[in-house]
Amino acid sequence: MPGTEPEPHAHSQSLRWRLLRAVFATALLVWGLNAVLSYTQARHEAEELMDGHLAQAARLLLALVRDNESHLEDLATRLASVRSQEKHRYESPLEFQVGRADGSLLLRSAHAPAKSLAAAPGYDDVSHAGHPWRVLTIASTSGDYRVQVAQSIDLRDRTALEVARRTVLPIALISPALLLLLYYSVRRALKPLDELAADVASRSPENLRPLAQNAAPLEARPLVSALNRLFGRLDDTLANERRFTADAAHELRTPLAVVRIQAQVAQLSRNADDRQHALQQILLGADRATRVLEQLLRLARLDPLAGLPHPAEVDLAELAERVLSDARLAAADRCIVLERSDDRLLISGDAELLAIALRNLLDNALRYTPPATTIRVIAARQDGEMTLGVIDDGPGVPPTELPRLVERFYRGSAARAEGSGLGLAIAQRVAELHAARFELENLPGGGFAARLRWPRPPAA
Known part of the structure; x- marks a missing residue:
């Protein structure tokens, strides 16, 4: 049936789909920016945390060295045994070097980067065995010992990535549920418009009563007011047409009846004067009907006007x-x-x-x-x-x-x-x-x- 099939690209013209696209695009953009910022911040904080752990390990190792100056070989053995224990997944292997201020080496872990102990204290990124390492050099207050601790940057990145991923993961998991809630919220918010459309569509041509404005959303009330004004104008137009039809039928009945009667008189009359009089009455009746029609047509043209079209x-x-x-x-x-x-x-x-x-x-x-x-x-x-x-x-x-x-x-x-x-x-x-x-x-x-x-x- 005409008018029942949706037009091509109906969704692109639908207010609901326009609103949903705008809300979804905005929500996804905000969530995406939030995810990027959260990931960047989480990774930065994880790296800062691991730098702090690196500094803490270096100070602990320096304290152990000073307390065990006479048993440094035993200290190296104990540290090696600690490294062999089962590690937590966030515990990255710690490599170290211990030496004198002059750069002489006292202790060294198996995979520690070979960096001079005479280097200036602080953090530094070096390359060792084809991989990047994060190295921290510290010195004792007396200056007699130097300690270097190092972590593989690859391991640090994986750990930081895992922390950041776990920060962003809840946002990714909750996004579909939020999009679904947004969809149903938009549908529910636009339901009064659907009800308004159903009300208008179900009306018969004779039903031109005003639409209820209180049930319409505030944004739709100008449209409802415009429709009510249109219904009022249509009602006035139909009333004018009905009145014109009734007036024409009422006012033309008499002159047309006179014309018919006089025509019958002229048809049956044998007297020339009577026939001429009947014909004259026919002309007068036709003139009156013409005059009534002209006036009715003028009123029919003037009644629908709300103002002058072209003053x-x-x-x-x-x-x-x-x-x-x-x-x-x-x-x-x-x-x-x-x-x-x-x-x-x-x-x-x-x-x-x-x-x-x-x-x-x-x-x-x-x-x-x-x-x-x-x-x-x-x-x-x-x-x-x-x-x-x-x-x-x-x-x-x-x-x-x-x-x-x-x-x-x-x-x-x-x-x-x-x-x-x-x-x-x-x-x-x-x-x-x-x-x-x-x-x-x-x-x-x-x-x-x-x-x-x-x-x-x-x-x-």
Whole structure:
């Protein structure tokens, strides 16, 4: 099924695997550095410890020599017997030389490096029989005896390596367990995201309820908030579509029924006048259905908008003049005048939408006022506010109906002309999109005003 198979390189795109790779790489790098530092430090400390043992052995041997000056041969025998005993694995063979300050040799072990006893006291690395040796030379306080003790550097290195290895070994052994714990910790930490994804995936297209934010991790809450806003917009869009469908079905039912009835009348009529009248009614019904559809489509386009997609500079006075010139051609028998400011009335908006709103206001005034009514199109500053609207000196509307005039398909109890009842709803929506205030009021001296007002000049 589409969407069920993982995409190629899915693991490389997975947040879990990205996080695991980063954590594993960091942990291994830290453990590696720790192992190297631990090994280096352990080896250094082991060598220092063996140098200390070498110095201690040299001082003990010097003390034995001074206490057994008359029995040096017996001392050599006893030391040789000690060397033959079973050794501990960390006990490296100790080679030595004992002599006078002048360099003469008194005692010497079998494998001791042949280094002059007259050398300066201290540590030195020498080569003997093709192998490196660590040699320590010390002298008695009186200066009469010199003692050299030596250890094979190869044996010292093996011992130091063993100590360092045993220091690093626990880190190496525990690393897989720590990596496994890290893996399960990351999986457990990301489980709320899996639950969130499962919740979204299991929803039906009609289920657009907001997701619970409290259960989401703090880092995922911006995503949940964005999804909830998206669900809200989708819910509004679907509601608008359902409302559009219901409105269209409701409002088109009557004119289409009239068209059907009149078509049947025209089909059955034998009188030419009756047939012509029926055909005229068919045209009127088609015009009304067309007008309702146009208004519904405009509302369907305006409802989903959260703001103007491409605002531009609009001069309200020029826009009113253009709309008025078109209206005068369609209503040449009516008195329509324009009251505009001499200065430019600039706003940031959509000229097409503003023209639609003004045409709807003007069309309402032409439809619902008596023939002798004067209609004024206003594009000027009134009380410091920029105003775009239509004012007539007709009878107005009952005050109780004013709040309902912006309701869709509400036409008022005194309306006699045919209309869709959507013109003022469209004008109000255009005003909302332009951050304007939409006003409908009966004027004190008689007449009716419908206008869009901007509290202060918006930036163009």
